[in-house]
Amino acid sequence: MKNRIYIIGMGPGKEEMMTVEALEALEASDVIIGYTVYIKLLGERFAEKEMMTTPMKQETKRCRLCFEEAAKGKQVALICSGDAGIYGLASLMYELNREYPDIELTVIPGITAACSGAAVLGAPLNHDFCVISLSDLLTPWEKIKKRLIAAAEGDFVIAIYNPSSHKRKDYLMRACDILLQVIEEERACGYVENIGREGTKAVTCTLKELRETEVNMFTTVFIGNSNSSIVNGKLLTKRGYQIERNTDICRNN
Template identity: 50%
Template sequence: MKRLTVVGMGPGGKENMTLEAHAACERADLIVGYTAYIELIGPMFPDTETLATPMMREVERCQQALERADAGSDVVMVCSGDAGVYGMASPILELAENFPEVEVEVVAGVTAAQSGSAVLGAALSHDFACVSLSDLLTPWELIERRLAAVASADFCVALYNPRSKRRADHLAKAAQIMIEAGKPPQTVCGWVRNIGREGQESGLTTLEGLKTFEADMFTTIYIGNERTRVVRGKVVTPRGYRQIEQ
């Protein structure tokens, strides 16, 4: 069988991978991924061939993985977090139309929204949305509409890719958009940097405070809803169970 497995490796450490993800990598002939991810996962499987490409070479990376699978190798494409959340599952499946003999499997992983929420406490215990602030592939005007929509509906929000050198003001703009759409400036927010990796940091702030917060591309931002609060230093968004029992 010609097989390519797209694996969500979680935050990056072995302890954060699912058993299914680890098993897929263990049986692989070749592990393909973004350079930084191969540097993380390569040492876990030292006897397995790896192939890495830098940022902005995603389509080339997927094409090479499919070609190797079509030639008979058992190939794994690794992504951080979950492969289906801002990951490589989508482009692999799109390109796989040209490789009808290759069976593509997708293995779920723990994405940043989940793992970072756990670091903070229970930030996403009610309805929530994930929004990436990267306008590399999505027009900023569309991102603005999505931010306003989820804010007006009082969703909890996990923000991916909050800031880079090229778009240093996107997080501040996002906070202002959400305030204008109805979220109070004092809404409880949190942040986690380098989730599950060496140098992990986290902290609390408010929606207003996000305007001046120095985030980077390794930071995930969490914005609460109107009921989110801090309990013993942990972010808690009540689901409502206590109300039912009363």
């Protein structure tokens, strides 16, 4: 039997928001590997396990460490925040898997911030949506700009990840300026800080107000589409049966 590495999406942070299979995979592992911040979020339950961390920006090193530990015969769990397949390490692990063909990978999905943030704000996604990261570490800003415009022109709800960092304080403002080329100032928006962690804070606002807001790096931002509105403090996007006066309409498929 091949050695196996679990690549685990841990959701926003707290254990209650992890899936049962993610927790079972952690229980079944000898060593848990991850970015220092996420390892710390795991808490007491796994305190007995061997933990290995690598700092930020050393993703390839972290992934290689997983394969090296698995090659020793250990059951390895690699943890990522949110979902391991969305801005996580699942893809890189599969790439490197070619160098370690005796090791099998299993990805265990987790709750991504588009879902966990939406649940706090109300129901901003509801229908078709896009997820866009504003980090230009690995993506040219021109490509981010192109995607923001395409998303606005397609009338998608947009969930924005990585809207800010120490050195990118004005990126959300720049993104809003791009979106304002296509959509109106009064568009319903919102953002959530520290989802599923201490100090969760949800705010609804217009796109114009969002442009003037400085958010921190633990924030997920939501831009509504043309069917979005703020109702009793919740950011909602309506679908057909809601727009048509909440009556059950007759449908034919």
